[in-house]
Amino acid sequence: MPRFYRATCKISLFAAALLCGGFTAKAATYYVSQSTGDDSLDGLAAAKAGAKGPWKTLTKASIEYKAGDSILLKKGDTWNEEFTPHGSGTPEKPILISSYGQGNKPLIDREDFKQDRIGIRLDNQGGYKIVGIEFARCMTGIYAEYAKGAPTRKYLWIEDCYFHDSLFYGRYEDYPKRKIGLGVCLFSRETDKKIVMQDIMVKNCVFRRLASGFWTNSPDNFNKNASFVYNFANLNFENCLFEEGYQWQLGIRGVIKGSVKNCVTHDVGRGFRSFNGVAGAMFFRCKDWIFEDSEWGFVDIGLGSGDGEAFDFEGNCDNMIMRNCNFHDTDGPGFLLCCYASDGHPNMGIVMENCVINAKSKRPLQPRVRAAIINTTDWTEATWNNCRFYLSKGEGIMAVMDREKDKRSTFKDCFVKNLSAAGSSPKHPAQMTEIAVAAGATGPAFLLDFGRPVSINEFKLKEDPASGISRYIIETWDDKNSQWRSCFNGRGIGGEFVCAIVPQTTSKARLRVIANSKEKAVLTAFDAHNDPLGDPLNVARGGDTPNRPGK
Template identity: 30%
Template sequence: MNPKLNYMIFLLITALFHWSCEETEMFRTEEITLKTKVEEDSVNLPEGTVAYYVSTGGSDSNDGLSASTPFKTLAKATGMITGGGDAILLKRGDQWSGENISLSGKQGTPDNPVTITAYGSGPKPIIKDNSSASAILIANSSGYVIEDLQIDNNNNGISLIYPFRNGREYVRIRNIDFNGGGTCVRITGDYQRDVTTAFDYNIKDILIEDCESTGSEVFLNCEYFKNLTQIDFETYPIWDLKIANCDVESTVKTAMLPRWTKGGYIDNCKMVNIYTGIAQNGSAAVLLRRTRDFEIKNTEIGYVHRNAPEGPDGEAIDFEGHVVECTVSNCYLHHCDGPAMMFFFTLNQNGPVKYNKRNYVLNNTFHHNNQSAYHPEDCEIWISDPLRDPNGPTIISGNTYTRVPGVSFYLLRTANLNPNITFSNNMEVADGELHEWKFNGSTSGIPAEGSHSDISEITRLGTFVRLELDASLDDGPPEFALDDEHHKGLDIGLEIDANTNTKLYLKIKNNTPAEKLKVYWANDLYDDYSESNSKEVNIVRDTSNYSTYVVDLSGESSWTGTIDKVKLAWPDMTSGTGIVDIDNLKIAP
């Protein structure tokens, strides 16, 4: 054969092969793109579900049965729901302001639920600005799945309402972002136990998981059920309430109130910066009351605020009366204004006083709680409940704790004699050097804040504490005590060995007119500070930069024995205002 012809045939076959590959790849790419599009727009619903699509670009004159013919309003879609197997799908990226979804008596099942979710691609659909209503209200109904939504600035986010003698079951609330507004998830209703006709519960098997909340008033509130009789304290409207993998930040009030509940858990959640509002009747991150067989586990709770003129509150977890056989385990409880835990009991529950019984605090980490002590009862666990239970003790075991100086691990109020409680294998761990406050989020900052004068505000920030000085507030110069009369009830001070710890190391930013800093100390909590027990150093004034000062106390004759309290003063600041940031303070060799 002609070699030239052979070569031309070879080129033609090669070209055809490449064209075929390119064409196949083009079809494959087109297929992948189409498949991705379908996957993005698809919704995982049970087979046979009738879905009603809603988009702000739609029309209520459409049939609502496809993404291309959606309804416009939430009310139109809500009116189409008859029960299990129906779904409302909200288009991602759309927002409904002042509209809500309200369903009553529309029953689903776990296998065939009523579903409210999102479709399409993009950010979650938003229901917002219902000032007097819930974004989603479900009443007297079983079998619901609510997921993949954003709920902003509503009076309530999702309300579950159950009149008495319902016996309803199964609600799933998943992957919801709550921003601002009132209560994120509210459960309430009526309850009157009638042993001949009533169910034992109003609602059973609720799961709230993978949700986030920022700046809302409350994340979960099991509100008081009307007509809740308390003949034997063994009636619980809510059974098997589960909260998992939820992240709650900056609530105005308590983060979670799983009250009137039997069974369930809070698992792998995070609650930080809790109770930013003013506390009228105490503050806590989690409040248990009339709760039985409930667990709080693998959860972080930190920076719970008090924001009240007095009182021992500001705790991570409050056992607030008739909490029975509940367990707190493997949790990280840290930097709360008050104790990490309080065992308390309430006197007014429409019946006789009922105490907490047989609860278990196991293998938790307590870190620098009782940051802001208003009472001499400074501790990580505050026990005022007599815990009188002949059937078994409350057990506190296997926990580790790092105390703020002057704060004990637990405290039994003096009136609480011989409670049925056991402590075992709890271990204190050191944090940094013995007398060091690093302000880095892992240490206390300041030991219980002590007393102060001419300081208008004390603010803990990420890596330092800020003192706002105002010399006009009190007589004398601005002063800040690290440990003072707030600890007299325990007779516990800083307990510094003066012979081995002879220097005070201080890193501060002094943006005030003061040019002097004076360190005072006392060898007993009951001693007054005196000029003979002080030393003055020069500092840089009106600066925006940090400086480190070392105050050598080894030559001071009164720096001896055990030092129980220390105070900082700015003696030459007789007028004016300014800010002092303390980055690190240490008393060491």
């Protein structure tokens, strides 16, 4: 074949391949290092070599990316600037924001959470995977906004990230005009019933000392005429810790389908006063969620906040299922079922299975009622199956604000027990052994080895007066998967403390001290019990919940 025809054929084949999508640009990996980078380099190498090498600033790295690209920040480095990547990935080829090198997580520290400073900003974008980044003193760590009429975006994965120290709080009815300190916020300007972002995973993340941890929100935040408007879909949380925050650490609005699994929310509301109440979590206008193996505890009304419950279904929440969850140690009720924040539509299809409610209702402020459950209306449709209620002295099972003839709450195979009677059965034989502080640990651990699988539903603790344990975790050994699993997160012990847990079968248990205000951590008792369940509680639909206060 003549050379001219061979060249023509090659050009034609190349053009045809381009038209048919046969050639795609190769995904690139970019590097950013505050300590060794230079914005005059190409960003395409971890170490400098000629014109190649890492960029220095996140401003330089805020360029257009394509599906499959990676932006890696150097471990141990710190930036005080916003990262605004452009472009979108796909669920199959997300744009990755992660790390390289050795040392601590890359840190985006905005240094002043009272200023409107963001860590990573996304604008009408999807297809991002953010892994292993630390965010400190940002007004918002990750902020993603979606415009009215914007196309539906898919896929946002946030894993192994640490969000901390953003306690700015004020009246935020017109958010985002007025702000609040957040770890992550997904904000939709869409007011119609349209999904703007879906398929979101938040996994193995820590949210600490934040006004609120994770929000989904929209301009109709307090609009009572926006019932059943969902802008986000398929939002999932797994193995996350929320602690030492001010207000609800999950503030979830307008999300259809989601899950919360193996998450802990602990120590919320201390030293703080909100204008609209405090809760471990608040869900409003949500549908089709599953909550499993999670815990909400130590929720405080602080300097005079209202509510103080572990969990709040604030209104228009339908088909919400909770299994194997623990709600404990609250100033208000353990659980709030509310419809006052909506246009009168009660929560429907709330199902609680094998859950523990040990609220205590220590100092309710608004409303001034001591009960494990506050239900604003009998029209709320809630089913409690195989749940256990621990009542402190004078605390009731459920208080209903607006009584109706159509009573839709049911209790089946549940039990009610006086907290004062907990731990009355013989303890499981086991010798408590103190384990020295391991490398990287924050305190000692105390081990119980039962020598065989035993069933446990309560622990009873006693602390020496010379000790000052202020934060601890009780874990049980998972024989099947050969790992420890958290079953109770505690804030203090004092003379004696009862930890009611979701029933476990285990051969070992341990208590790990996380924080101690005194020189030594000293336990005088760490006892495991499989205690009697208490009095049966069964109420059919249409019936009244018995007036059975704790003694």
